[in-house]
Amino acid sequence: METMQMPRSRRFDLALALVASALLGACASPSRTPAPVEDRTGMRVAPAPAVATPEPPKLPGAENAGKPGYYTVKPGDTIIRIGLENGQNWRDIARWNNLDNPNLIETGQVLRVQPPVAAAVATADGVVTRPVAPASASTAPLPPASAAASSPRGTVTAAAPTLPVNTPPVAPGDDEVNFAWPTGSGAAVLAGFDEQKNKGVDIGGKVGDPVLAAADGRVVYAGAGLRGYGNLIILKHNNTYLTAYAHNQSLLVKEDQAVRKGQKIAEMGSSDTDRVKLHFEIRRQGKPVDPTRYLPPR
Numbered sequence: 001m002e003t004m005q006m007p008r009s010r011r012f013d014l015a016l017a018l019v020a021s022a023l024l025g026a027c028a029s030p031s032r033t034p035a036p037v038e039d040r041t042g043m044r045v046a047p048a049p050a051v052a053t054p055e056p057p058k059l060p061g062a063e064n065a066g067k068p069g070y071y072t073v074k075p076g077d078t079i080i081r082i083g084l085e086n087g088q089n090w091r092d093i094a095r096w097n098n099l100d101n102p103n104l105i106e107t108g109q110v111l112r113v114q115p116p117v118a119a120a121v122a123t124a125d126g127v128v129t130r131p132v133a134p135a136s137a138s139t140a141p142l143p144p145a146s147a148a149a150s151s152p153r154g155t156v157t158a159a160a161p162t163l164p165v166n167t168p169p170v171a172p173g174d175d176e177v178n179f180a181w182p183t184g185s186g187a188a189v190l191a192g193f194d195e196q197k198n199k200g201v202d203i204g205g206k207v208g209d210p211v212l213a214a215a216d217g218r219v220v221y222a223g224a225g226l227r228g229y230g231n232l233i234i235l236k237h238n239n240t241y242l243t244a245y246a247h248n249q250s251l252l253v254k255e256d257q258a259v260r261k262g263q264k265i266a267e268m269g270s271s272d273t274d275r276v277k278l279h280f281e282i283r284r285q286g287k288p289v290d291p292t293r294y295l296p297p298r
Helices: 008-028 079-085 090-096 145-155
Strands: 070-072 110-112 121-123 126-128 189-191 201-204 210-212 217-223 231-236 241-251 264-268 277-284 287-289
Touching (some): 079 217, 217 241
Antiparallel strands (some): 121 126, 210 264
């Protein structure tokens, strides 16, 4: 009743005060509604672009791998051994493959080991091709004895490759050679030919005994760059036959020198072996054959 008797203005002021108090209380009370949180767990992240692995560079001549007349370099190979195993002058192999430094060849590299074929020549009977004859000398650099001995040995990682060994029958032909024994008649044969263990014959003697050319030919290698052979001479007699003379004490001929059958080319020694001896090989088209099948009986 007392409120109803209050003046109108007083009642209006009281109402405003109550409303203001209610509003202030609402603003002061903390909100219990959590703030919205953005959920990022479902977002997709674009994958990083794939990086293409570059293919390893192909080694020279890889396109010729497996073709006749080509050879794939194996661990332990040197240009000299490849020449011996394929019946070629290492200089010719270097020239056919444009090798600036014949000491630098890589495992897996493919080398031409047969002469390139010349352009076809027309004849009355048809069209034929003729191989280019290997040159007796080449412009390829000659590895000095020190380089030949150090570089190939320094890069050898495995034993020399074992190639098939065959002993073809001796048949007459344009390339057949009349071989002579490379030592005096009194020298004893210490070890004979063996397809797996000995690719030639070992002949005994004394230090300084003469080593003779088994036939006319040309020196295609003279040095100590082929492991297991010591001071070595290789003679090329024609497109079919090579002979090798290993373990010498001294070499008396130089590369590209022509020699005659029976000429003294070296002196016997024990380089890279356990005793004084001459290791003598005959290679037919690069494959070792039993020398006693080609030498006259003693």
